[in-house]
Amino acid sequence: MRLITISWKNLLSNPLTFLLNCLLISFGVGILTLLLISSTQFKDKLENNSKDIDLVVGAKGSPLQLILSSIYYIDFPTGNISLTDAQELARNPMVKRAVPLGLGDNYNGFRIVGTDTSFINLYDLSLAKGNYWSKEFEVTIGASVSSSLNLKVGDKFFGSHGLTSDQDEHKSHPYIVSGVLTLQGNVTDNLILTDLSSIWSMHDEGEESEHTSTANSEAFSHGEAAVESKDTGSKEITSLLIQYYSPMSVVLFPRFVNKSTNMQAASPALESARLFSIIGIGIDTLKWFAGFIMFIATVSVFVSVYNSLKERKYDLAVMRIMGASKEKIFLIIIMEGVLLTCIGSIAGILLGHFLLEVIGNSQGVTQTRLTGVYLMFDEIYLIITGICIGIVAAIIPAIQAYRSDIAKIISKN
Amino acid sequence: MISIKGVHYSYNEDNSFSFKDWVVNAGEQWLLLGNSGCGKSTLLHIITGILAPDKGDVVINDTNLYHQLSNKERDRYRGQHIGIVFQQAHLIKSFTVEENLIMAQSFAGLPVNKTRIDEVLKSLAVHNKTKSYPNELSQGQLQRVSIARAVINKPALLIADEPTSSLDDTNTKAVLALLMSQSALNQSTLVVATHDKRVKDFFSNAYLM
Numbered sequence: 001m002r003l004i005t006i007s008w009k010n011l012l013s014n015p016l017t018f019l020l021n022c023l024l025i026s027f028g029v030g031i032l033t034l035l036l037i038s039s040t041q042f043k044d045k046l047e048n049n050s051k052d053i054d055l056v057v058g059a060k061g062s063p064l065q066l067i068l069s070s071i072y073y074i075d076f077p078t079g080n081i082s083l084t085d086a087q088e089l090a091r092n093p094m095v096k097r098a099v100p101l102g103l104g105d106n107y108n109g110f111r112i113v114g115t116d117t118s119f120i121n122l123y124d125l126s127l128a129k130g131n132y133w134s135k136e137f138e139v140t141i142g143a144s145v146s147s148s149l150n151l152k153v154g155d156k157f158f159g160s161h162g163l164t165s166d167q168d169e170h171k172s173h174p175y176i177v178s179g180v181l182t183l184q185g186n187v188t189d190n191l192i193l194t195d196l197s198s199i200w201s202m203h204d205e206g207e208e209s210e211h212t213s214t215a216n217s218e219a220f221s222h223g224e225a226a227v228e229s230k231d232t233g234s235k236e237i238t239s240l241l242i243q244y245y246s247p248m249s250v251v252l253f254p255r256f257v258n259k260s261t262n263m264q265a266a267s268p269a270l271e272s273a274r275l276f277s278i279i280g281i282g283i284d285t286l287k288w289f290a291g292f293i294m295f296i297a298t299v300s301v302f303v304s305v306y307n308s309l310k311e312r313k314y315d316l317a318v319m320r321i322m323g324a325s326k327e328k329i330f331l332i333i334i335m336e337g338v339l340l341t342c343i344g345s346i347a348g349i350l351l352g353h354f355l356l357e358v359i360g361n362s363q364g365v366t367q368t369r370l371t372g373v374y375l376m377f378d379e380i381y382l383i384i385t386g387i388c389i390g391i392v393a394a395i396i397p398a399i400q401a402y403r404s405d406i407a408k409i410i411s412k413n
Numbered sequence: 414m415i416s417i418k419g420v421h422y423s424y425n426e427d428n429s430f431s432f433k434d435w436v437v438n439a440g441e442q443w444l445l446l447g448n449s450g451c452g453k454s455t456l457l458h459i460i461t462g463i464l465a466p467d468k469g470d471v472v473i474n475d476t477n478l479y480h481q482l483s484n485k486e487r488d489r490y491r492g493q494h495i496g497i498v499f500q501q502a503h504l505i506k507s508f509t510v511e512e513n514l515i516m517a518q519s520f521a522g523l524p525v526n527k528t529r530i531d532e533v534l535k536s537l538a539v540h541n542k543t544k545s546y547p548n549e550l551s552q553g554q555l556q557r558v559s560i561a562r563a564v565i566n567k568p569a570l571l572i573a574d575e576p577t578s579s580l581d582d583t584n585t586k587a588v589l590a591l592l593m594s595q596s597a598l599n600q601s602t603l604v605v606a607t608h609d610k611r612v613k614d615f616f617s618n619a620y621l622m
Contacts, residue, residue, distance in 0.1 A: 001512065001519040013507035315505045321463070322562070323492015323520035325485045407464040410499070411454050 007335035025344025028293035033352025050268035058239035063266035080236035114199030130179030301393035337394025345386025420469030445606040447622030492521030496563030502555035
């Protein structure tokens with residue numbers, strides 16, 4: 001009979017204590033797992049979606065809002081900028097690539113993004129079916145859009161004004177799906193891409209009157225579409241995604257935009273870091289909370305192993321009589337602690353993944369949706385931590401069992 | 414053969430024991446008789462290798478327990494060659510009867526032998542309790558299983574410490590008969606330590622303390 005079997009049977013002899021300790025450990029590890037995989041996914045998403053974008057230029061306002069709306073597509077844009085100004089900026093010698101974005105419409109919550117073919121190169125997109133948009137009102141849709149809305153090449157739909165509302169439909173011009181992208185693993189999976197001219201045509205003066213009266217006022221004020229300005233006749237876009245030729249431009253170019261134009265430059269790296277540090281405060285608090293639960297679990301495992309040792313003092317002495325060495329008795333006790341915390345840790349990791357999947361499924365914003373089906377190598381450290389806690393909690397009882405005087409125990413009995 | 418020579422043990426200045434020399438031949442059945450506090454348990458603990466004497470030799474089948482074996486080797490030797498029956502059965506309650514016997518084989522460093530387990534349980538008429546837990550057994554069955562655990566590894570020496578103290582005459586006879594038959598069956602030397610004078614007539618050899 002293996003020592004681990006003996007330890008396991010001993011644990012099961014007190015099922016309620018075993019369950020309570022497992023619950024405590026799994027709760028602590030579960031929170032840590034949830035934090036670990038959610039913050040990693042969130043960070044990955046932030047980095048993955050902005051990795052080739054050095055700067056975002058848009059209307060003045062909150063730089064974080066500009067980044068969130070133009071890179072992650074989860075907030076309203078700060079406003080529009082003049083296409084002429086944007087084109088002038090794009091011709092700056094420091095700029096390697098400038099990708100225009102025109103936002104303002106959605107279809108069932110998926111954003112319709114007016115852009116040009118440089119967007120394809122920026123995100124290194126590839127097609128699963130069909131072709132990229134080539135005419136006005138043709139769209140190429142992301143893989144998640146296709147699967148979620150069951151859209152395929154040739155399908156038609158009406159876009160809605162605003163970024164989240166689907167009530168104010170542009171009924172005069174249906175979009176037609178010309179192609180479906182392969183799964184990219186970034187924000188483009190959730191986008192409907194079209195030519196900028198589609199956005200401009202959709203928001204012509206005549207079209208404006210066709211908006212239904214239930215238009216979301218918030219969508220109008222913040223999510224104002226990139227349109228042709230009625231006052232000047234010049235076209236507008238929402239923002240410009242910029243890549244530099246040289247890293248040297250990191251300091252000079254944003255300063256130039258912010259000081260010399262009426263536009264705003266925002267760095268995705270800086271704003272993402274700022275966003276993550278804001279969220280980080282909450283994550284740190286939860287980590288302390290999880291750490292506290294783990295501490296309570298350690299004390300609880302110690303108390304239960306210690307108490308069970310007092311109850312089983314004679315059992316252990318009988319094992320010694322049967323030929324078990326002191327070292328074996330020590331190992332049996334240590335393994336009880338390790339088994340308990342190991343099972344609790346594995347249950348906690350599963351719990352963390354399950355909770356994150358539930359949270360992910362209840363998230364409204366598809367662009368930042370988290371998933372519990374996400375394995376990380378670092379999770380192994382949670383199990384190792386669990387094992388260490390088991391050893392720490394069981395070491396004192398194990399030493400006591402090792403040192404116990406069996407002759408005395410048997411005589412007393 | 415078991416030999417005890419010049420064994421002395423001292424708990425403190427006021428409480429020390431010097432045991433007279435003793436030689437037991439293989440297969441003999443002995444009574445170790447003495448009143449409470451005379452040092453019976455101390456001698457038993459010394460013979461079973463769980464209490465090292467201050468001086469003297471304990472030799473079982475040519476193996477000097479305290480001068481030839483390390484602590485770890487002595488533990489294993491005890492598991493393989495010495496079977497002990499206590500006044501109370503004290504089986505490990507979270508394990509079945511069979512698992513208690515398997516544990517005795519495993520701790521002794523022997524391979525698990527289920528045929529041997531069946532054989533011993535059958536000889537003690539508790540073979541129908543293999544999968545039962547100790548709390549499902551009667552006192553008599555517990556006593557039989559504890560004897561089974563002591564003889565499972567065919568020990569050279571079978572020791573019973575006060576096996577009859579809390580039993581009536583009928584049960585005393587029954588337990589002694591079991592111990593004697595099992596020691597004969599397994600070719601083990603039997604030593605019964607007790608203060609119970611009722612058992613005196615059952616033994617032809619006695620070590621009086």
